[in-house]
Amino acid sequence: MQSSPQLGPDYLPGVTPLPIDPEWWRGAVIYQIYPRSYQDSDGDGIGDLAGIAQRLPHIARLGADAIWISPFFTSPMKDFGYDVSDYCDVDPMFGTLADFDRVVAVAHELGLRVMIDLVLSHTSDRHPWFVESRSSRDNAKSDWYVWADPKPDGTPPNNWLSIFGGPAWHWHPGREQYYLHNFLVSQPDLNLHAPAVQDALLDVARFWLARGVDGFRLDTINFYFADRHLRDNPSLPRELRNDSIAPSVNPYNHQLHLFSKNQPENLEFLRRFRAELVPYGAAAVGEVGDAQRGLEIMAEYTSGNDKVQMCYPFELLQPSRATAGFMAAAFDRLSRAAPDAWPCWSYSNHDTVRHITRWNLSDAGARAYTNLLMCLRGSVCLYQGEELGLPEADVAFEDLQDPYGIAFWPEFKGRDGARTPMVWDVSNQAAGFSTGKPWLPVSPVHQPLAAAAQEQDDASMLAHYQRALAFRRRHPALRSGAQSPMIATGNVVQFVRIGGGEQVFVSVNLGDGSATVAVPQGSWRVAGQGLGIDVSEDATEVTLGPWQSCILVKPD
Missing domain, CATH: 2.60.40.1180 (Golgi alpha-mannosidase II)
Structure with missing residues (x-):
């Protein structure tokens, strides 16, 4: 691994970082914040960065080590921030760069590290890079995205499918070529085979490191590279299909995604990315979206101490419950793949049905799984509201916002049920989240579980999480043993x-x-x-x- 310049971190004036600790992430508990739904500070019904700063003491009292904030960058919001049109600015609905700086300052005052979500595999089709790239075949950014000629009959260059349904290729009449989109049509995939693209993305990381962030959550980390030769993916037998990445009604599950992701060139880029983190003592956790080889890919990306520090696979985000036998088998696979691999375990996040509902857990069952999670080797991600024992919210079709859920309704209800607003108190119908109408309705089932009520009850789920996190922090064997x-x-x-x-x-x-x-x-x-x-x-x-x-x- 190439060493970084020994000049020390290049922070912006006024940034007050926490002391550099290259191992802070090992065994850490990271609390995921979905900013649209955490706290609205201005009454428009959408959560924002100022609201996050207001509610950080809750996370500190919980006992977390760090926060991970889902995307807040400038975006047309076709996929709610995961379609970025400016990597280095804040979307006005979430506030300003000054608001972000305030979040970092308050978090650091509370002893919390700050991780932000970087979406490096694709951008919005409104990003200036794509606007230039699509303008011709010979402009300076013509190769910054994955473009390909059609087959002689005009059909797409191969059989790759989009996670959001249908072909992963969209025709652009100006270039008379198809571009690749593994997600929405409005989310074109970057071509990381182009050195200039890698350099630009590393510049993005440097921009945020200089503002004091302590690390990154890397969205769809195994999608960064596509096969240079654009070879067809083989079909996947029905008995091997797994719906942990996409709903079972999605044809995406009919393929083994051998060439559309998981390419070996990714390893060298991850080494370059890791080198940028070293001077700051920053860390990265990668999202490995792969139903067949998630643990093995995670082992590959985190072993050797020269790529990302940790990854979280989808094994514990699956619909089927993580039984004792399932857990033992998963750890056996992981140890055989790479003994030094470092997982980041999670039961719930913004893309999955909340695990209490997904696994049909009682209160006692939820507490047992919490105990287990806090004792596993690896780091931990908690999703907002998990500490309150929130089940999945039931969102009516007319209230849906998620394009994924709208596309596959009613067989799959989408991701909005996990994205409804956080419940803080019973001060109003929005449960203290907002003084206006929330962008998604607050679940009436959630309101009695509000944080304010649970904080007064030593037998509450919140109190149980606080005890479990404190126990993990007290015992070095649980954090890094x-x-x-x-x-x-x-x-x-x-x-x-x-x-x-x-x-x-x-x-x-x-x-x-x-x-x-x-x-x-x-x-x-x-x-x-x-x-x-x-x-x-x-x-x-x-x-x-x-x-x-x-x-x-x-x-x-």
Whole structure:
């Protein structure tokens, strides 16, 4: 890996960064903020950066180490900010660059690192780069996007499909060529085979690093490069199809996406990107969107200490519940792929049905899965409202905003059910999110779960999350230690974390029946009060009731 210039970070005047710690991300808990829905400060019904700054103390009290803010850049909002038309400015609906600087300043005052969402695989079709690129075949940016001639019969150059449905190619009459779009037609894919494109994207990273950000969440990290030869993707047998990336009604699932993503050229670009982070002690977490090889790709992208620090795969974002057997198999796959790979685990995000609904969890079940998440080797992403135990909101068709949901309704209701406004209190019908009409309706099921009420209740879901995060932070073995092979016996999953001069034994019952668990030999003491059951010091086995945990610690 090429070393960065040893001149120190080049921060803008007035930026107050947190102390540089190259390992801050390891084992960190990162809280995802979907800015449209977190807090509206000006009454227009849309969340904004000033609102985020206002609500950061909630995240600090929760015990998170960092925030990740979904896109707030200038955008026509066809895909709600994931279609960027200016990487280096704030869309007016979210505020200004000064508002962003205020978010960073307040976060750092509270000890929170700040990560922002970079969408580097594609832009909006309104981005000046694309406007120039589409103007002719010989302009300075003519090769900045993936353009291709049609087949002799005028059809697209290959069989690649868009995640949003239909062909991944759109005809442009001016150039008499097709351009690639893995997502919406209005989201043309950049051509990272062009060195100038890579340089421009690295300039974007430098712009935000200079403003004090502590890292990036890299959207669709495995989509950066397409096959140079544009070869057809092979078909995928029905029995191998997996709907964790796209709904089962989407023909995208009918292909093995061998050539449209996951290309080897990505590794060198990630090394270049990592080099930009080093002087700042910044970190990157990549989103690996691949239903077949997510863990293996994550291992490839995070191993060797020269690419991104961590990735989160889709394994725990799937519709099927992460049972004990599923979890053990996933960790076995990961250890075989690369022992030093570093995952960032997440149950929910802005693109998936909230896990409490997706897995049909009771209150006790949600708490058990929280305990497990906080004890896994890797880092953690929590999605806003998860700490309140919010289920998926039911959004009527006439209220839908998500183009994905509108396209596949009613078989797939889209992503709006996970994107409804955060519920803060019962001060008004918008649950304290706004003084105006929210861009998506506030769920009446969510209102009784508002943060203000839960903050007063030591038995609430919020209090449970606060205890679980505090427990993780107290124990170095949980943040950065090794993990023994995960064992699944029936509905019980168990393992040992080792590091920082201690061992932590974790056993969680992920079912609604009782189970007896053997306690390893040694002088263990009960840890995680309020998270697990009490165990006598001389016990050789314990009985876990439905959804109960046993968490023990001893010196290493």
